[in-house]
Amino acid sequence: MAFIEAWEEEINDFVKKHYQGFFSKNKFEFLQKQAAQGGGLMIFSDGNVHFEILNNKQRFAIKVGSKVNDQLRWGLDVIKAYFKITDYRIDEDDTPSRKKVLLESFNADDYSGNANFFISNFNKIKGLFSSANYNETKVQLEKLSLEKAKYV
Secondary structure (H helix, E strand, C coil): CCCCCHHHHHHHHHHHHHCHHHHHHCCCEEEEEEEECCEEEEEEECCCEEEEEEEECCEEEEEEEECCCCCCEEEHHHHHHHHHHHHCCCCCCCHHHHHHHHHHCCCCCCHHHHHHHHHHCHHHHHHHCCCCCHHHHHHHHHHHHHHHHHHC
């Protein structure tokens, strides 16, 4: 019997609570795990979208990316901000609105809300990371990440 570290068990419990039904329905599979100081991460994928769960001292962070480049993943906060900015057509010149969207539209500790966001927007997210859209998505999400960093 293999020994499961505490952080792995915590991630497994987190997945069971928030994502298990969705993962089963959409054929997400476990890809890899990696220990880190204070916790670790596990990556799941449906073959198109990589879903990373980081557990650091019982706090969870979700990042999403494409199989095209396993190292580039973005938090749900940036993806949610991207949707709001594009859906509401917030121009780059509208700094106050962009800042508000980038800083106030997401609560990282709202695990159920974040799961609901991911699940209800999965097809849209999957489209972002499709091979046809990936290069543009990468550019836009990197720009938003840098823009958000200026405000934090």
